[in-house]
Amino acid sequence: MSAHSHDGHLPHEPEKATLEGRNKILGFWLFLGAETVLFGTLFSAFLALRDQVLDGPTSQELFQLPLVALATGLLLTSSLTSVFATQALHMHKVKAMIWWLLVTVLLGLGFLGLEIYEFYHYVHEGHGFTTSAFSSSFYTLVGFHGAHVAFGIVWISLLIGQLAKKGLTVTTAPKAYVAGIYWHFIDVVWVFIFTVVYLMGKVG
Amino acid sequence: MAHGHAVKRYSGLMDWLTTVDHKKIGILYLIAGGFFFLVGGLEAILIRIQLWKPLNDFVSADTYNELLTMHGTTMIFLAAMPVIFALMNAIVPLQIGARDVAYPFVNAIGFWTFFFGAVLLNVSWFTGAAPDGGWTAYAPLSSTTFNGDHGFDYYVLGLQIAGIGTLVGGINFLVTIINMRAPGMTFMRMPMFTWSVFITSALILFAFPALTVGLAALMFDRVFDANFFDPSGGGNAVLWEHIFWIFGHPEVYILILPAFGVISEVVSTFSRKRLFGYSSMVFATILIGFLGFMVWAHHMFTTGLGPVANGLFSIATMLIAVPTGIKIFNWLFTLWGGSIKFTTANLFAVGFIPTFVMGGVTGVMLAAAPADFQYHDSYFVVAHFHYVIVGGLVLGLFSGLHYWWPKMFGRVLNEGLGKLTFWTFFIGFHLTFFVQHFLGLMGMPRRIWTYLDGLGFNEMNLISTIGALLMGLGTIFFLLNIVVTAFKPKNAANDPWEDGRTLEWTISSPAPEYNFKQTPLVRGYDAYWKEKMDGHTEMTPAEPLGSIHMPSPSILPLFMSIGLFITGLGLMYSHGEWGKIAGIEAGYVVGGIGLIITFTCMIIRSLVDDHGFHIEPEELQDKGVKA
Numbered sequence: 001m002s003a004h005s006h007d008g009h010l011p012h013e014p015e016k017a018t019l020e021g022r023n024k025i026l027g028f029w030l031f032l033g034a035e036t037v038l039f040g041t042l043f044s045a046f047l048a049l050r051d052q053v054l055d056g057p058t059s060q061e062l063f064q065l066p067l068v069a070l071a072t073g074l075l076l077t078s079s080l081t082s083v084f085a086t087q088a089l090h091m092h093k094v095k096a097m098i099w100w101l102l103v104t105v106l107l108g109l110g111f112l113g114l115e116i117y118e119f120y121h122y123v124h125e126g127h128g129f130t131t132s133a134f135s136s137s138f139y140t141l142v143g144f145h146g147a148h149v150a151f152g153i154v155w156i157s158l159l160i161g162q163l164a165k166k167g168l169t170v171t172t173a174p175k176a177y178v179a180g181i182y183w184h185f186i187d188v189v190w191v192f193i194f195t196v197v198y199l200m201g202k203v204g
Numbered sequence: 205m206a207h208g209h210a211v212k213r214y215s216g217l218m219d220w221l222t223t224v225d226h227k228k229i230g231i232l233y234l235i236a237g238g239f240f241f242l243v244g245g246l247e248a249i250l251i252r253i254q255l256w257k258p259l260n261d262f263v264s265a266d267t268y269n270e271l272l273t274m275h276g277t278t279m280i281f282l283a284a285m286p287v288i289f290a291l292m293n294a295i296v297p298l299q300i301g302a303r304d305v306a307y308p309f310v311n312a313i314g315f316w317t318f319f320f321g322a323v324l325l326n327v328s329w330f331t332g333a334a335p336d337g338g339w340t341a342y343a344p345l346s347s348t349t350f351n352g353d354h355g356f357d358y359y360v361l362g363l364q365i366a367g368i369g370t371l372v373g374g375i376n377f378l379v380t381i382i383n384m385r386a387p388g389m390t391f392m393r394m395p396m397f398t399w400s401v402f403i404t405s406a407l408i409l410f411a412f413p414a415l416t417v418g419l420a421a422l423m424f425d426r427v428f429d430a431n432f433f434d435p436s437g438g439g440n441a442v443l444w445e446h447i448f449w450i451f452g453h454p455e456v457y458i459l460i461l462p463a464f465g466v467i468s469e470v471v472s473t474f475s476r477k478r479l480f481g482y483s484s485m486v487f488a489t490i491l492i493g494f495l496g497f498m499v500w501a502h503h504m505f506t507t508g509l510g511p512v513a514n515g516l517f518s519i520a521t522m523l524i525a526v527p528t529g530i531k532i533f534n535w536l537f538t539l540w541g542g543s544i545k546f547t548t549a550n551l552f553a554v555g556f557i558p559t560f561v562m563g564g565v566t567g568v569m570l571a572a573a574p575a576d577f578q579y580h581d582s583y584f585v586v587a588h589f590h591y592v593i594v595g596g597l598v599l600g601l602f603s604g605l606h607y608w609w610p611k612m613f614g615r616v617l618n619e620g621l622g623k624l625t626f627w628t629f630f631i632g633f634h635l636t637f638f639v640q641h642f643l644g645l646m647g648m649p650r651r652i653w654t655y656l657d658g659l660g661f662n663e664m665n666l667i668s669t670i671g672a673l674l675m676g677l678g679t680i681f682f683l684l685n686i687v688v689t690a691f692k693p694k695n696a697a698n699d700p701w702e703d704g705r706t707l708e709w710t711i712s713s714p715a716p717e718y719n720f721k722q723t724p725l726v727r728g729y730d731a732y733w734k735e736k737m738d739g740h741t742e743m744t745p746a747e748p749l750g751s752i753h754m755p756s757p758s759i760l761p762l763f764m765s766i767g768l769f770i771t772g773l774g775l776m777y778s779h780g781e782w783g784k785i786a787g788i789e790a791g792y793v794v795g796g797i798g799l800i801i802t803f804t805c806m807i808i809r810s811l812v813d814d815h816g817f818h819i820e821p822e823e824l825q826d827k828g829v830k831a
Contacts, residue, residue, distance in 0.1 A: 023307065037409075041418070053438070140421065
């Protein structure tokens with residue numbers, strides 16, 4: 001059942017070599033289906049409430065697209081580097097994999113740093129979490145995404161440690177593979193946030 | 205990376221706390237769900253005692269609101285769902301010829317998060333503030349403006365934690381059914397119960413995240429002063445209704461579909477006939493699941509969405525009667541001409557059919573939006589949803605429990621006591637709820653604490669209360685049956701009903717921990733029945749005898765759930781109730797500690813590889829398990 005590799009010879013797609021691995025990948029796709037509903041509901045709530053700004057600043061006054069565009073650039077680039085990591089996985093190159101995952105994490109940290117700065121800045125502009133329904137739903141939607149990025153950073157960092165210690169095996173391969181899918185998913189969510197929250201917020 | 209790892213195997217209490225065996229987890233779900241069924245039932249009986257006569261003051265109005273809210277919440281989330289999960293865990297892997305579920309460890313997390321979420325919700329009784337705004341927690345009733353105590357904090361956090369368990373359980377069963385079927389077990393050969401669990405799990409997957417967001421938003425409103433549902437902060441109370449019901453309507457199909465599956469199995473077995481219209485049953489189940497997401501606003505006809513929305517949701521709702529009707533007729537045609545045995549399980553199944561039809565008919569009545577304005581918020585609605593949930597789901601669960609009890613525990617329940625259970629519960633049920641249709645039509649509003657004399661409500665309320673007591677008596681007979689049966693020898697045959705059609709009846713009762721000594725080869729629908737008809741006594745194995753890989757037990761799921769419990773409790777009391785620690789609210793500190801426990805367990809799980817252990821062929825022989 002569990003085809004452990006003792007001789008260092010890995011199958012072509014090590015992430016799908018065992019039933020455990022295949023289960024993990026299928027289950028993770030399904031989990032992302034649930035995540036889609038989760039973010040879909042958050043988007044719906046945001047769209048329903050985004051005009052309720054009360055005394056707080058409006059989205060047009062608040063959002064600065066250059067900053068957000070930079071954050072978007074960092075996150076989208078990190079999606080590309082995570083693809084390189086998965087490609088390295090398929091070529092059984094552990095070192096390249098670790099390297100690309102490290103770049104992914106650093107880019108993710110850059111994104112998160114910009115987001116924290118952005119939130120800090122907004123609070124000083126009078127856009128606190130409790131200011132209005134707009135602000136509550138904004139911070140909840142964007143914050144849920146940010147929490148996903150933070151979780152992904154911790155997760156991939158731990159994976160880097162495991163890959164360095166245990167190498168690429170039929171146990172570590174599925175973990176790295178699903179982490180890659182996860183990272184793409186939070187990027188896709190960000191594309192929607194950039195469009196729905198920021199671009200639509202800017203043009204009103 | 206050698207395989208000879210010595211895995212610690214526990215016994216006694218530690219065995220149950222660390223188990224990752226789906227059959228034991230099924231039993232844990234049954235015990236916990238059964239306990240909360242009794243709690244919710246007791247709340248129901250207190251409600252009925254309060255209403256047995258006009259102007260009664262058995263409980264205060266405030267207590268009544270708490271009882272009403274906790275009865276609904278407990279029965280749906282803490283009783284019905286876990287008992288469904290009990291049957292899913294106990295039976296589905298056996299029905300598809302699998303040795304285990306896809307994620308045994310996650311399965312244990314599912315149980316423990318449900319359990320600690322349920323406990324957290326019920327802690328509210330002892331801290332003096334149970335939630336009291338209805339199980340739907342409509343804003344602004346559930347907001348801090350109208351609910352300043354901690355009642356709804358327990359609701360949002362308890363259900364959030366329990367919801368994690370449900371979601372991961374749903375994913376687990378989807379993957380199990382897709383990836384772990386025995387050779388030859390194609391989708392269109394799967395037993396109907398497995399099909400219904402498959403669709404139910406898909407509904408869980410797409411419905412529960414909406415509840416997650418709703419509960420999180422309500423929690424943010426209550427704990428962190430957000431403005432989602434607070435109109436004075438620009439929030440929108442109707443938004444809660446949408447979010448709640450886009451989860452809540454699929455939820456009712458999550459509840460009823462497994463009951464449909466049970467009835468299909470039981471009716472087919474005890475008629476000694478192939479299920480009539482199997483493929484139409486499958487597609488009807490899929491269609492019900494699909495339409496279940498299109499109808500949520502029929503709970504909101506009187507909210508003021510306008511005639512177009514009401515009209516569309518009205519039509520979509522009525523459409524569901526079509527696949528449901530297909531199912532009803534298929535059951536009738538399965539019974540038709542069969543050599544029917546009226547065992548307790550079959551009595552519950554046969555009792556289910558007309559009862560559920562009555563609930564369905566009132567459902568179509570309620571689906572007509574203009575008529576709904578008349579029925580809305582009256583006892584007519586109460587009668588309708590108890591006919592589909594108790595008359596549908598609970599009868600289905602009783603049927604399934606009597607049917608699969610020998611497979612779960614190795615002992616057949618006493619048939620005499622079983623029939624007594626059925627008749628008292630069934631008659632009690634109809635006494636309780638049939639009259640409520642008329643109470644509703646006469647104008648008795650639901651959710652009220654008491655009513656005036658002289659409105660013509662007295663007699664029917666008295667009848668209803670007597671019926672509720674009879675249902676309680678029926679439940680006591682069932683408990684008595686469990687106790688009596690537990691003292692009997694554990695001697696159930698592999699196929700105790702002698703007419704078993706599906707794979708679970710090919711292995712010993714209860715199933716060995718590895719389920720199948722050799723994975724069976726499935727040659728058709730009703731795999732075991734097909735072998736019987738071909739003159740075989742057992743399944744053809746699909747593999748030679750070999751060592752069987754098993755997952756190791758783990759205490760981590762328990763600790764992860766305890767961590768979440770602590771976090772939930774801490775977050776609630778973060779407004780100065782517990783003072784401050786180093787300048788930070790003590791509640792937040794406690795909440796943080798809980799999260800650290802949970803995340804530490806997750807990290808340990810990720811870092812330490814679980815190699816499991818192997819059961820060798822010699823051991824299989826030693827245990828003398830009949831294949």
